[in-house]
């Protein structure tokens with residue numbers, strides 16, 4: 660059982676130490692990989708020059724660019740909503756960066772009300788992410804949205 664209130668507090672403290680999105684996303688992706696069981700990739704894509712670009716992450720090397728509306732990440736950003744995909748093979752246009760991935764959770768992050776990045780989490784297990792995981796991780800992204808400095812994005 661993940662202690663999500665501790666995780667949220669750790670995220671808050673990391674960002675308060677340095678709010679720039681690069682160190683914050685780096686340590687938050689490492690923290691999520693350490694804390695949540697059964698993940699094979701966790702990290703961020705940021706919106707830059709009209710497409711998503713891979714940001715800090717943990718896992719195998721990943722696709723560098725994702726166009727808006729493509730894959731789970733590009734769709735979550737375009738439609739500005741969380742996508743909890745129980746079976747990535749059943750998601751039209753899923754981009755297979757790591758062939759081990761079976762389920763995926765993507766949550767958009769906002770700056771000034773606009774979606775400017777996504778948190779992407781992949782699992783080798785079907786239906787890995789519960790609605791409780793989704794709600795707690797959404798809270799974590801809200802902490803990020805409130806505290807991050809997006810300089811240079």
Ligand code: SME
Pocket residue numbers: 700721722725729730731732733752753754755756757760763779781
């Ligand atoms: N599967 C994602 C691409 C990113 S990787 O999972 C790291 C997608 O379909 O958008």
